[in-house]
Amino acid sequence: MSKAAKSMLETGDFWQNKNGKYEEGHYYLEGKLELLDSENEWFFDAKTKTVYLWAPDGADPNTLTVKGKVQTYGLTVRNSSHVVFKNIDFFATAYTVISSHNITFDDVNASHYAFSKRMLGELTRPDTIKFINNNPDIAETRNSIVNSHLAYTDGPALEMIKQQGNLLDNNLIHDIDYSNLGTGGEGSINMASQSRQIDFTNNTFHTAGNSEGVRVGEASLVSGNHIYNTSLLQHDGAAINVGVAEQAGTEIAHNWVHDSDKAGIRFDGVEGAAKTGQDGKVHHNVVWNTEFSIIKGDRQATFNNTMFDNRIVDLIIFNKESAGGLNHQSETLNNLIGTLQGRKSGTAEQLIVPGIVDSNIQTSTAMEGYLFGASWGDFRPKSELLIDTGSAGSSLANIEYLGSAPDVGAYEVGGEYWLPGHRSQLASNPVPFDKATGVGTSVELKFNIDLGYEHTVWFGRDLESLSQLNSQNGQYRLSTLSPNSTYSWRVDTSVNGITTLGKVWHFTTAP
Numbered sequence: 065m066s067k068a069a070k071s072m073l074e075t076g077d078f079w080q081n082k083n084g085k086y087e088e089g090h091y092y093l094e095g096k097l098e099l100l101d102s103e104n105e106w107f108f109d110a111k112t113k114t115v116y117l118w119a120p121d122g123a124d125p126n127t128l129t130v131k132g133k134v135q136t137y138g139l140t141v142r143n144s145s146h147v148v149f150k151n152i153d154f155f156a157t158a159y160t161v162i163s164s165h166n167i168t169f170d171d172v173n174a175s176h177y178a179f180s181k182r183m184l185g186e187l188t189r190p191d192t193i194k195f196i197n198n199n200p201d202i203a204e205t206r207n208s209i210v211n212s213h214l215a216y217t218d219g220p221a222l223e224m225i226k227q228q229g230n231l232l233d234n235n236l237i238h239d240i241d242y243s244n245l246g247t248g249g250e251g252s253i254n255m256a257s258q259s260r261q262i263d264f265t266n267n268t269f270h271t272a273g274n275s276e277g278v279r280v281g282e283a284s285l286v287s288g289n290h291i292y293n294t295s296l297l298q299h300d301g302a303a304i305n306v307g308v309a310e311q312a313g314t315e316i317a318h319n320w321v322h323d324s325d326k327a328g329i330r331f332d333g334v335e336g337a338a339k340t341g342q343d344g345k346v347h348h349n350v351v352w353n354t355e356f357s358i359i360k361g362d363r364q365a366t367f368n369n370t371m372f373d374n375r376i377v378d379l380i381i382f383n384k385e386s387a388g389g390l391n392h393q394s395e396t397l398n399n400l401i402g403t404l405q406g407r408k409s410g411t412a413e414q415l416i417v418p419g420i421v422d423s424n425i426q427t428s429t430a431m432e433g434y435l436f437g438a439s440w441g442d443f444r445p446k447s448e449l450l451i452d453t454g455s456a457g458s459s460l461a462n463i464e465y466l467g468s469a470p471d472v473g474a475y476e477v478g479g480e481y482w483l484p485g486h487r488s489q490l491a492s493n494p495v496p497f498d499k500a501t502g503v504g505t506s507v508e509l510k511f512n513i514d515l516g517y518e519h520t521v522w523f524g525r526d527l528e529s530l531s532q533l534n535s536q537n538g539q540y541r542l543s544t545l546s547p548n549s550t551y552s553w554r555v556d557t558s559v560n561g562i563t564t565l566g567k568v569w570h571f572t573t574a575p
Contacts, residue, residue: 095182108183133157133179136191141167143199158192163199165206172212178219180245189246190219197226204229204261211235211488218242220254220274227259227281234266236486241273244297249305251279252294256310264289268485268492275301275326283313290485290493291319295326302327303354308334308388311341311361317348318474320484324354328374333360333388340388345461348474350443356380356408362390365460367397370443370474372431378402383418394419398454398463400434400473401426423455425472432502435473440500440571442507444475451477487514489564491555496571503571505547509533509540511555523553527568530554548575 093099097107097116106117115132117125138157141147144164154174161167178192193214195207207224208231214221221240224230232255240252252272255262259281266288269278275298280286286304295301303324306314311331321328328351331344341361351357351371358380359366371378381396382389383406396404396417404426405415431438434447445451454470456463463470466478475481485493495510496503513519521540522530530552533540545551551573555566 110184131156133176158194160194160196161207163197163202165197165202165204168208168210169212170208170210172209174212174214175216177214178217178221180218180243182243182245187245190217192217192219193222195222195224195227195230206230208232209235213237215239218245220250220252221272222253222255223250223257224255224259224262224281225257227255227262229261230255230259231263232265232267233263234486235268236488237267237269239271241297244273244275249276249298249301250274251276251305253278255280255284256307257281260284260310263287266484266486270294271296273297275299276305277301277303277324279305279307280310280314282310284310285315285317286319287315287317288482288484289319290483291321292323294324300326302330302332302357304329306331306341306344308332308337308339308341308361311344311364313343315345315347317345318482318484319349321349321351321357322353326355328354328357328371330357331359331361331364333382335387337388340390343460347461347463350474351378352438358382359391359394359396360388362393363460364391364394365397365458367395367399367458367461367463368454368470368472368474370400370431370435372400372402372438374402376408377405379404380408381406381417381419381421383407383414383416389418391418395458395460396421397423397458398470398472399424400431400450402428402431422457423453423470423472425449425453437496437504437507440503441495441497441510443473444481445471445473445477481508481510483510483512485512487512489514489517489557489559491519491557491566494553494569498569498571500571502574503545505545505573506543507541507545509542509553513555513557517557517559519555519557521553521555523551525549525551527552545573547573549573 100118103118103120108115119125133156135157137160139159141161141164146166148168150170152172154177156176158177178190180190197205205227206229210233212235214237216239221237252274256279260283262280262284264286268290270293272294273296275295277294291303294303303321342363345365347367349369352373354374356374356377360382378401381391406417407414436442436444436446450472452467452469454472466476483493491511491513493512521533523533524530552570554568557564
Protein backbone atom coordinates (compact mmCIF):
# COMPACT_ATOMS: atom_id res chain seq x y z
CA MET A 65 0.00 0.00 0.00
CA SER A 66 1.33 3.46 -0.89
CA LYS A 67 2.16 5.96 1.85
CA ALA A 68 -0.56 8.28 0.58
CA ALA A 69 -3.20 5.55 0.66
CA LYS A 70 -2.10 4.37 4.10
CA SER A 71 -2.20 7.91 5.47
CA MET A 72 -5.66 8.45 4.02
CA LEU A 73 -7.03 5.26 5.56
CA GLU A 74 -5.52 6.06 8.94
CA THR A 75 -7.14 9.47 9.04
CA GLY A 76 -9.72 9.37 11.78
CA ASP A 77 -12.68 10.61 9.78
CA PHE A 78 -11.98 8.85 6.47
CA TRP A 79 -14.40 5.95 6.87
CA GLN A 80 -16.95 8.10 8.69
CA ASN A 81 -17.00 10.54 5.79
CA LYS A 82 -16.95 7.84 3.11
CA ASN A 83 -19.79 5.74 4.52
CA GLY A 84 -21.76 8.47 6.26
CA LYS A 85 -21.27 11.97 4.95
CA TYR A 86 -20.67 11.03 1.32
CA GLU A 87 -22.67 7.76 1.32
CA GLU A 88 -20.01 6.01 -0.77
CA GLY A 89 -19.84 2.78 1.22
CA HIS A 90 -22.07 0.70 -1.04
CA TYR A 91 -21.72 -3.07 -0.80
CA TYR A 92 -23.53 -6.35 -1.30
CA LEU A 93 -22.95 -9.98 -0.35
CA GLU A 94 -22.53 -12.79 -2.86
CA GLY A 95 -20.79 -16.10 -3.45
CA LYS A 96 -22.90 -18.31 -1.19
CA LEU A 97 -25.83 -20.50 -2.15
CA GLU A 98 -27.64 -19.33 0.97
CA LEU A 99 -27.70 -15.76 -0.36
CA LEU A 100 -30.04 -16.55 -3.27
CA ASP A 101 -33.25 -14.74 -2.33
CA SER A 102 -34.45 -12.99 -5.50
CA GLU A 103 -35.36 -13.76 -9.08
CA ASN A 104 -32.47 -13.97 -11.58
CA GLU A 105 -29.86 -14.59 -8.87
CA TRP A 106 -27.61 -17.59 -9.38
CA PHE A 107 -24.77 -19.55 -7.78
CA PHE A 108 -22.17 -21.91 -9.23
CA ASP A 109 -20.85 -24.82 -7.17
CA ALA A 110 -17.38 -25.41 -8.59
CA LYS A 111 -17.00 -28.79 -6.88
CA THR A 112 -20.14 -30.33 -8.33
CA LYS A 113 -20.17 -28.07 -11.42
CA THR A 114 -23.80 -27.25 -10.71
CA VAL A 115 -25.54 -23.95 -11.44
CA TYR A 116 -28.32 -22.93 -9.07
CA LEU A 117 -30.75 -20.37 -10.50
CA TRP A 118 -33.71 -18.55 -8.97
CA ALA A 119 -35.65 -18.40 -12.20
CA PRO A 120 -38.23 -15.71 -13.03
CA ASP A 121 -41.75 -16.40 -11.79
CA GLY A 122 -40.48 -19.35 -9.76
CA ALA A 123 -40.01 -21.51 -12.85
CA ASP A 124 -38.10 -24.79 -12.66
CA PRO A 125 -34.63 -24.14 -14.19
CA ASN A 126 -34.57 -27.71 -15.49
CA THR A 127 -37.43 -26.82 -17.83
CA LEU A 128 -35.66 -23.73 -19.19
CA THR A 129 -32.88 -23.16 -21.69
CA VAL A 130 -30.09 -21.65 -19.60
CA LYS A 131 -26.99 -20.34 -21.36
CA GLY A 132 -23.71 -19.07 -19.91
CA LYS A 133 -20.82 -16.98 -21.18
CA VAL A 134 -18.02 -19.33 -22.31
CA GLN A 135 -15.60 -17.11 -24.22
CA THR A 136 -13.98 -13.71 -23.87
CA TYR A 137 -13.49 -12.72 -27.50
CA GLY A 138 -15.72 -13.80 -30.34
CA LEU A 139 -13.59 -11.84 -32.80
CA THR A 140 -9.85 -11.18 -32.80
CA VAL A 141 -8.33 -8.91 -35.44
CA ARG A 142 -4.55 -9.22 -35.62
CA ASN A 143 -1.93 -7.69 -37.94
CA SER A 144 -4.62 -6.35 -40.26
CA SER A 145 -5.61 -3.07 -41.86
CA HIS A 146 -8.47 -1.32 -43.67
CA VAL A 147 -11.25 -3.69 -42.60
CA VAL A 148 -14.83 -2.60 -41.85
CA PHE A 149 -17.16 -4.64 -39.60
CA LYS A 150 -20.71 -3.38 -40.04
CA ASN A 151 -24.13 -4.27 -38.67
CA ILE A 152 -22.92 -7.05 -36.35
CA ASP A 153 -24.29 -8.06 -32.93
CA PHE A 154 -22.02 -9.25 -30.13
CA PHE A 155 -23.79 -10.87 -27.19
CA ALA A 156 -21.86 -12.16 -24.16
CA THR A 157 -18.61 -11.88 -26.08
CA ALA A 158 -16.30 -9.02 -27.01
CA TYR A 159 -13.87 -8.20 -29.80
CA THR A 160 -10.22 -7.20 -29.75
CA VAL A 161 -7.94 -5.50 -32.27
CA ILE A 162 -4.21 -6.25 -31.95
CA SER A 163 -1.39 -4.50 -33.82
CA SER A 164 -3.73 -3.36 -36.59
CA HIS A 165 -4.71 -0.06 -38.14
CA ASN A 166 -7.67 1.48 -39.94
CA ILE A 167 -10.11 -1.07 -38.49
CA THR A 168 -13.68 0.22 -38.28
CA PHE A 169 -16.65 -1.09 -36.30
CA ASP A 170 -19.80 0.57 -37.66
CA ASP A 171 -23.35 -0.01 -36.40
CA VAL A 172 -22.25 -2.73 -33.98
CA ASN A 173 -24.51 -3.74 -31.10
CA ALA A 174 -22.51 -5.24 -28.22
CA SER A 175 -24.11 -6.16 -24.89
CA HIS A 176 -23.16 -8.20 -21.82
CA TYR A 177 -19.71 -8.68 -23.37
CA ALA A 178 -17.51 -8.05 -20.33
CA PHE A 179 -18.11 -9.77 -17.01
CA SER A 180 -16.03 -10.67 -14.01
CA LYS A 181 -15.30 -14.24 -12.97
CA ARG A 182 -15.97 -13.67 -9.28
CA MET A 183 -18.12 -16.78 -9.06
CA LEU A 184 -15.08 -18.80 -10.15
CA GLY A 185 -12.94 -17.20 -7.46
CA GLU A 186 -11.05 -14.97 -9.91
CA LEU A 187 -10.82 -11.35 -8.80
CA THR A 188 -8.99 -9.95 -11.81
CA ARG A 189 -10.28 -7.09 -13.92
CA PRO A 190 -12.77 -8.30 -16.57
CA ASP A 191 -11.56 -8.43 -20.15
CA THR A 192 -13.46 -6.09 -22.44
CA ILE A 193 -13.39 -4.62 -25.95
CA LYS A 194 -9.72 -3.85 -26.42
CA PHE A 195 -7.53 -2.13 -28.99
CA ILE A 196 -3.79 -2.63 -28.40
CA ASN A 197 -0.81 -2.01 -30.64
CA ASN A 198 2.44 -3.91 -30.09
CA ASN A 199 3.89 -3.12 -33.50
CA PRO A 200 6.32 -0.16 -33.38
CA ASP A 201 6.08 0.18 -37.16
CA ILE A 202 2.45 1.33 -36.86
CA ALA A 203 2.70 5.02 -36.00
CA GLU A 204 -1.00 5.83 -36.37
CA THR A 205 -3.60 3.16 -35.69
CA ARG A 206 -6.69 5.17 -36.76
CA ASN A 207 -9.15 2.55 -35.54
CA SER A 208 -12.80 3.49 -35.08
CA ILE A 209 -16.05 2.63 -33.34
CA VAL A 210 -18.94 4.60 -34.85
CA ASN A 211 -22.75 4.53 -34.79
CA SER A 212 -22.69 1.67 -32.29
CA HIS A 213 -24.35 0.58 -29.05
CA LEU A 214 -22.25 -0.72 -26.13
CA ALA A 215 -24.13 -1.70 -22.98
CA TYR A 216 -24.57 -3.89 -19.89
CA THR A 217 -21.04 -4.81 -18.87
CA ASP A 218 -19.52 -5.73 -15.52
CA GLY A 219 -16.27 -4.18 -16.66
CA PRO A 220 -15.05 -1.15 -18.61
CA ALA A 221 -16.83 -0.36 -21.85
CA LEU A 222 -13.54 -0.49 -23.76
CA GLU A 223 -9.80 0.00 -23.54
CA MET A 224 -7.42 1.63 -26.01
CA ILE A 225 -3.74 0.93 -25.42
CA LYS A 226 -0.88 2.39 -27.50
CA GLN A 227 -3.35 3.85 -29.98
CA GLN A 228 -3.05 7.05 -32.01
CA GLY A 229 -5.63 8.81 -34.16
CA ASN A 230 -8.58 6.63 -33.11
CA LEU A 231 -12.19 7.77 -33.35
CA LEU A 232 -15.28 7.02 -31.25
CA ASP A 233 -18.19 8.90 -32.77
CA ASN A 234 -21.98 8.76 -32.45
CA ASN A 235 -22.19 5.85 -30.02
CA LEU A 236 -24.64 5.06 -27.22
CA ILE A 237 -22.75 3.64 -24.21
CA HIS A 238 -24.55 2.83 -20.95
CA ASP A 239 -24.84 0.54 -17.91
CA ILE A 240 -21.11 -0.03 -17.56
CA ASP A 241 -18.88 -1.43 -14.80
CA TYR A 242 -21.37 -2.70 -12.24
CA SER A 243 -18.84 -3.83 -9.61
CA ASN A 244 -15.51 -2.13 -10.49
CA LEU A 245 -13.68 -5.35 -9.72
CA GLY A 246 -9.94 -4.90 -10.14
CA THR A 247 -10.32 -1.34 -11.39
CA GLY A 248 -8.95 1.86 -9.97
CA GLY A 249 -9.13 5.15 -11.78
CA GLU A 250 -8.68 3.72 -15.27
CA GLY A 251 -12.11 4.88 -16.34
CA SER A 252 -15.28 3.24 -17.61
CA ILE A 253 -14.12 4.36 -21.07
CA ASN A 254 -10.33 4.11 -20.95
CA MET A 255 -8.52 5.69 -23.87
CA ALA A 256 -5.54 7.06 -21.92
CA SER A 257 -3.16 4.09 -21.72
CA GLN A 258 -0.13 5.21 -23.76
CA SER A 259 -2.56 6.55 -26.36
CA ARG A 260 -2.87 9.99 -27.93
CA GLN A 261 -4.94 11.98 -30.40
CA ILE A 262 -8.18 10.17 -29.63
CA ASP A 263 -11.42 11.82 -30.81
CA PHE A 264 -14.39 11.02 -28.55
CA THR A 265 -17.23 12.90 -30.21
CA ASN A 266 -21.03 13.03 -30.30
CA ASN A 267 -21.56 10.11 -27.94
CA THR A 268 -24.17 9.54 -25.23
CA PHE A 269 -22.63 7.93 -22.15
CA HIS A 270 -24.54 7.27 -18.95
CA THR A 271 -24.89 4.99 -15.92
CA ALA A 272 -21.41 3.78 -15.04
CA GLY A 273 -19.80 2.65 -11.81
CA ASN A 274 -16.11 3.50 -12.17
CA SER A 275 -15.18 6.72 -10.39
CA GLU A 276 -13.61 7.94 -13.63
CA GLY A 277 -15.90 8.14 -16.63
CA VAL A 278 -14.15 9.17 -19.85
CA ARG A 279 -10.34 9.18 -20.00
CA VAL A 280 -8.33 10.17 -23.06
CA GLY A 281 -4.68 10.51 -23.99
CA GLU A 282 -2.62 13.54 -24.91
CA ALA A 283 -3.80 15.88 -27.70
CA SER A 284 -7.29 14.36 -27.72
CA LEU A 285 -10.72 15.83 -28.41
CA VAL A 286 -13.78 15.22 -26.22
CA SER A 287 -16.59 17.12 -27.92
CA GLY A 288 -20.34 17.02 -28.44
CA ASN A 289 -20.99 14.35 -25.82
CA HIS A 290 -23.93 13.94 -23.44
CA ILE A 291 -22.59 12.43 -20.21
CA TYR A 292 -24.61 11.79 -17.06
CA ASN A 293 -25.18 9.42 -14.11
CA THR A 294 -21.53 8.37 -13.96
CA SER A 295 -18.98 7.70 -11.20
CA LEU A 296 -21.57 5.82 -9.15
CA LEU A 297 -19.03 3.82 -7.13
CA GLN A 298 -15.54 4.19 -5.68
CA HIS A 299 -13.86 7.21 -4.11
CA ASP A 300 -12.92 10.43 -5.93
CA GLY A 301 -13.27 10.70 -9.72
CA ALA A 302 -14.85 12.74 -12.51
CA ALA A 303 -17.19 12.21 -15.45
CA ILE A 304 -14.39 13.46 -17.73
CA ASN A 305 -10.93 13.15 -16.23
CA VAL A 306 -7.69 14.14 -17.96
CA GLY A 307 -4.47 13.09 -16.26
CA VAL A 308 -1.31 15.16 -15.93
CA ALA A 309 0.47 13.60 -18.91
CA GLU A 310 -2.63 13.76 -21.11
CA GLN A 311 -3.55 17.45 -20.83
CA ALA A 312 -1.23 18.97 -23.44
CA GLY A 313 -3.25 19.68 -26.56
CA THR A 314 -6.42 18.06 -25.19
CA GLU A 315 -9.69 19.88 -25.75
CA ILE A 316 -12.94 19.36 -23.82
CA ALA A 317 -15.71 21.24 -25.62
CA HIS A 318 -19.44 21.40 -26.35
CA ASN A 319 -20.42 18.68 -23.87
CA TRP A 320 -23.29 18.42 -21.41
CA VAL A 321 -22.16 16.82 -18.14
CA HIS A 322 -24.69 16.44 -15.36
CA ASP A 323 -26.16 14.37 -12.54
CA SER A 324 -22.91 12.74 -11.45
CA ASP A 325 -21.87 11.76 -7.92
CA LYS A 326 -18.32 12.99 -8.47
CA ALA A 327 -16.70 15.89 -10.32
CA GLY A 328 -17.90 16.98 -13.74
CA ILE A 329 -14.77 17.92 -15.72
CA ARG A 330 -11.29 17.62 -14.22
CA PHE A 331 -7.79 18.39 -15.38
CA ASP A 332 -5.98 16.44 -12.69
CA GLY A 333 -2.81 16.88 -10.68
CA VAL A 334 -0.90 14.81 -8.14
CA GLU A 335 0.17 15.94 -4.68
CA GLY A 336 3.93 16.37 -4.58
CA ALA A 337 4.50 15.42 -8.23
CA ALA A 338 7.39 17.05 -10.08
CA LYS A 339 5.35 17.44 -13.27
CA THR A 340 2.09 19.30 -13.77
CA GLY A 341 -0.34 19.30 -16.65
CA GLN A 342 -0.55 22.21 -19.04
CA ASP A 343 -1.81 23.53 -22.38
CA GLY A 344 -5.34 22.10 -22.32
CA LYS A 345 -8.65 23.72 -23.22
CA VAL A 346 -12.08 23.45 -21.57
CA HIS A 347 -14.75 25.49 -23.33
CA HIS A 348 -18.42 25.70 -24.30
CA ASN A 349 -19.51 22.99 -21.87
CA VAL A 350 -22.65 22.94 -19.73
CA VAL A 351 -22.17 21.27 -16.34
CA TRP A 352 -24.81 20.95 -13.61
CA ASN A 353 -25.64 18.76 -10.61
CA THR A 354 -22.15 17.31 -10.16
CA GLU A 355 -19.82 17.95 -7.22
CA PHE A 356 -17.62 20.52 -9.00
CA SER A 357 -15.32 20.95 -11.99
CA ILE A 358 -11.63 21.58 -11.38
CA ILE A 359 -8.69 22.72 -13.47
CA LYS A 360 -5.18 21.98 -12.19
CA GLY A 361 -1.89 22.67 -13.92
CA ASP A 362 -0.87 25.76 -15.88
CA ARG A 363 -1.45 27.46 -19.22
CA GLN A 364 -4.97 26.03 -19.21
CA ALA A 365 -7.68 27.87 -21.16
CA THR A 366 -11.11 27.64 -19.52
CA PHE A 367 -13.62 29.77 -21.37
CA ASN A 368 -17.29 30.10 -22.31
CA ASN A 369 -18.61 27.39 -20.02
CA THR A 370 -21.97 27.40 -18.24
CA MET A 371 -21.78 25.74 -14.82
CA PHE A 372 -24.47 25.93 -12.16
CA ASP A 373 -26.23 24.03 -9.37
CA ASN A 374 -23.17 21.89 -8.62
CA ARG A 375 -23.08 20.71 -5.04
CA ILE A 376 -19.73 22.01 -3.71
CA VAL A 377 -18.38 24.60 -6.14
CA ASP A 378 -19.22 25.16 -9.79
CA LEU A 379 -15.68 25.80 -11.04
CA ILE A 380 -12.31 25.55 -9.28
CA ILE A 381 -9.16 26.94 -10.88
CA PHE A 382 -6.84 25.22 -8.44
CA ASN A 383 -4.21 27.29 -6.70
CA LYS A 384 -2.49 24.73 -4.47
CA GLU A 385 0.95 24.60 -6.00
CA SER A 386 2.05 21.41 -4.23
CA ALA A 387 -0.87 19.51 -5.79
CA GLY A 388 -0.42 20.64 -9.37
CA GLY A 389 -2.51 23.77 -8.99
CA LEU A 390 -0.19 26.42 -10.39
CA ASN A 391 -2.40 28.13 -12.97
CA HIS A 392 -0.27 31.31 -12.89
CA GLN A 393 -0.48 31.56 -16.69
CA SER A 394 -3.93 30.03 -17.09
CA GLU A 395 -6.86 31.99 -18.51
CA THR A 396 -10.43 31.85 -17.22
CA LEU A 397 -12.69 33.85 -19.51
CA ASN A 398 -16.37 34.34 -20.39
CA ASN A 399 -17.75 31.69 -18.05
CA LEU A 400 -21.29 31.86 -16.64
CA ILE A 401 -21.02 30.25 -13.23
CA GLY A 402 -22.62 30.14 -9.83
CA THR A 403 -19.36 29.92 -7.88
CA LEU A 404 -15.74 30.35 -9.01
CA GLN A 405 -12.96 29.64 -6.52
CA GLY A 406 -9.34 28.59 -6.16
CA ARG A 407 -10.22 25.63 -3.93
CA LYS A 408 -13.25 23.82 -2.58
CA SER A 409 -12.89 25.71 0.70
CA GLY A 410 -10.26 27.62 2.63
CA THR A 411 -9.08 31.06 3.59
CA ALA A 412 -9.76 34.12 1.48
CA GLU A 413 -6.24 33.86 0.08
CA GLN A 414 -6.68 30.17 -0.80
CA LEU A 415 -9.95 30.87 -2.61
CA ILE A 416 -8.38 33.43 -4.94
CA VAL A 417 -8.52 32.29 -8.57
CA PRO A 418 -5.01 32.43 -10.07
CA GLY A 419 -4.00 33.49 -13.56
CA ILE A 420 -5.89 35.79 -15.92
CA VAL A 421 -9.54 35.99 -14.90
CA ASP A 422 -11.73 38.18 -17.10
CA SER A 423 -15.32 38.68 -18.26
CA ASN A 424 -16.81 35.90 -16.16
CA ILE A 425 -20.27 36.35 -14.69
CA GLN A 426 -20.60 34.79 -11.28
CA THR A 427 -24.08 34.83 -9.81
CA SER A 428 -25.82 33.52 -6.73
CA THR A 429 -29.23 34.05 -8.31
CA ALA A 430 -31.12 31.52 -10.41
CA MET A 431 -29.81 30.96 -13.94
CA GLU A 432 -33.34 31.46 -15.26
CA GLY A 433 -32.67 35.18 -15.13
CA TYR A 434 -29.78 34.78 -17.56
CA LEU A 435 -30.84 31.87 -19.79
CA PHE A 436 -34.07 31.00 -21.58
CA GLY A 437 -34.55 27.70 -19.76
CA ALA A 438 -31.69 26.54 -17.55
CA SER A 439 -33.94 24.08 -15.70
CA TRP A 440 -35.32 22.48 -18.85
CA GLY A 441 -32.49 22.48 -21.36
CA ASP A 442 -32.45 25.82 -23.17
CA PHE A 443 -29.07 27.28 -22.21
CA ARG A 444 -29.07 30.12 -24.75
CA PRO A 445 -28.42 33.60 -23.34
CA LYS A 446 -31.44 35.76 -22.56
CA SER A 447 -29.97 38.53 -20.43
CA GLU A 448 -28.23 41.49 -22.07
CA LEU A 449 -25.54 41.04 -19.42
CA LEU A 450 -24.32 37.99 -21.37
CA ILE A 451 -24.55 39.23 -24.95
CA ASP A 452 -21.39 40.68 -26.54
CA THR A 453 -19.86 41.28 -23.09
CA GLY A 454 -17.12 38.65 -23.16
CA SER A 455 -13.43 38.89 -23.98
CA ALA A 456 -11.70 37.62 -27.12
CA GLY A 457 -8.27 38.54 -25.77
CA SER A 458 -6.77 35.12 -25.15
CA SER A 459 -3.15 34.18 -25.72
CA LEU A 460 -3.98 30.48 -25.30
CA ALA A 461 -7.03 30.00 -27.54
CA ASN A 462 -8.82 31.39 -30.57
CA ILE A 463 -12.24 32.37 -29.24
CA GLU A 464 -14.78 32.41 -32.07
CA TYR A 465 -17.86 34.60 -31.76
CA LEU A 466 -20.64 36.51 -33.51
CA GLY A 467 -21.37 40.18 -32.94
CA SER A 468 -18.99 42.73 -31.46
CA ALA A 469 -17.57 40.43 -28.76
CA PRO A 470 -18.07 36.90 -27.42
CA ASP A 471 -21.16 36.17 -25.37
CA VAL A 472 -20.69 34.86 -21.84
CA GLY A 473 -21.55 31.19 -21.36
CA ALA A 474 -21.65 28.13 -23.58
CA TYR A 475 -24.04 29.40 -26.29
CA GLU A 476 -23.78 32.36 -28.65
CA VAL A 477 -26.77 34.44 -29.77
CA GLY A 478 -27.29 33.75 -33.46
CA GLY A 479 -25.06 30.69 -33.32
CA GLU A 480 -25.97 27.04 -33.55
CA TYR A 481 -28.38 25.81 -30.90
CA TRP A 482 -26.35 22.62 -30.54
CA LEU A 483 -27.43 19.49 -28.71
CA PRO A 484 -24.83 16.93 -27.61
CA GLY A 485 -25.05 13.17 -27.81
CA HIS A 486 -25.62 10.41 -30.33
CA ARG A 487 -28.13 10.45 -33.16
CA SER A 488 -30.04 7.41 -34.38
CA GLN A 489 -33.39 6.47 -35.89
CA LEU A 490 -35.01 6.89 -32.47
CA ALA A 491 -35.19 10.54 -31.38
CA SER A 492 -33.48 11.34 -28.07
CA ASN A 493 -32.34 14.15 -25.75
CA PRO A 494 -35.54 16.23 -25.92
CA VAL A 495 -35.67 19.93 -25.11
CA PRO A 496 -37.66 20.80 -23.07
CA PHE A 497 -36.46 17.91 -20.91
CA ASP A 498 -38.91 15.07 -20.42
CA LYS A 499 -41.15 15.78 -17.39
CA ALA A 500 -39.75 19.32 -17.09
CA THR A 501 -41.79 21.88 -15.17
CA GLY A 502 -41.76 25.65 -15.24
CA VAL A 503 -41.24 25.70 -19.00
CA GLY A 504 -41.83 29.00 -20.80
CA THR A 505 -44.89 29.54 -22.96
CA SER A 506 -42.63 30.20 -25.95
CA VAL A 507 -40.28 27.32 -26.75
CA GLU A 508 -38.40 25.68 -29.58
CA LEU A 509 -38.64 21.90 -29.55
CA LYS A 510 -35.24 20.27 -29.99
CA PHE A 511 -34.13 16.64 -30.20
CA ASN A 512 -31.38 14.47 -31.60
CA ILE A 513 -32.16 12.27 -34.58
CA ASP A 514 -30.35 10.80 -37.56
CA LEU A 515 -31.39 13.14 -40.35
CA GLY A 516 -31.13 10.26 -42.79
CA TYR A 517 -34.59 9.19 -41.63
CA GLU A 518 -37.84 10.93 -42.45
CA HIS A 519 -39.45 12.10 -39.23
CA THR A 520 -42.70 13.64 -38.07
CA VAL A 521 -43.27 15.63 -34.87
CA TRP A 522 -46.57 15.24 -33.03
CA PHE A 523 -47.63 17.67 -30.28
CA GLY A 524 -50.60 18.55 -28.12
CA ARG A 525 -52.26 18.66 -24.71
CA ASP A 526 -54.31 15.51 -25.29
CA LEU A 527 -52.06 12.47 -25.56
CA GLU A 528 -54.72 10.62 -27.54
CA SER A 529 -55.06 13.29 -30.23
CA LEU A 530 -51.70 14.86 -30.95
CA SER A 531 -51.38 17.13 -33.97
CA GLN A 532 -48.61 17.10 -36.53
CA LEU A 533 -46.23 20.06 -36.38
CA ASN A 534 -44.78 21.63 -39.49
CA SER A 535 -41.19 22.74 -39.30
CA GLN A 536 -39.91 26.16 -40.28
CA ASN A 537 -36.49 25.67 -41.82
CA GLY A 538 -36.08 22.54 -39.73
CA GLN A 539 -37.17 24.27 -36.51
CA TYR A 540 -40.23 23.62 -34.36
CA ARG A 541 -41.11 26.86 -32.58
CA LEU A 542 -44.17 27.27 -30.38
CA SER A 543 -45.00 30.75 -29.11
CA THR A 544 -48.58 30.59 -27.81
CA LEU A 545 -48.57 27.83 -25.22
CA SER A 546 -50.96 28.16 -22.29
CA PRO A 547 -49.51 28.70 -18.82
CA ASN A 548 -49.69 25.97 -16.19
CA SER A 549 -50.48 23.33 -18.81
CA THR A 550 -49.01 19.92 -19.57
CA TYR A 551 -48.07 19.10 -23.15
CA SER A 552 -47.04 15.82 -24.78
CA TRP A 553 -44.99 15.23 -27.91
CA ARG A 554 -43.15 12.55 -29.81
CA VAL A 555 -41.07 12.10 -32.96
CA ASP A 556 -41.92 9.24 -35.35
CA THR A 557 -39.58 8.03 -38.08
CA SER A 558 -40.30 6.33 -41.39
CA VAL A 559 -38.17 3.93 -43.43
CA ASN A 560 -39.44 2.37 -46.66
CA GLY A 561 -43.02 3.12 -45.69
CA ILE A 562 -42.69 1.57 -42.23
CA THR A 563 -43.27 4.01 -39.35
CA THR A 564 -41.62 3.63 -35.95
CA LEU A 565 -43.35 5.47 -33.12
CA GLY A 566 -41.08 7.55 -30.92
CA LYS A 567 -41.09 7.82 -27.15
CA VAL A 568 -43.70 10.18 -25.74
CA TRP A 569 -42.26 13.13 -23.78
CA HIS A 570 -44.09 15.56 -21.50
CA PHE A 571 -43.49 19.00 -20.05
CA THR A 572 -45.51 21.51 -18.04
CA THR A 573 -45.45 25.26 -18.57
CA ALA A 574 -44.98 27.80 -15.80
CA PRO A 575 -48.05 29.35 -14.12
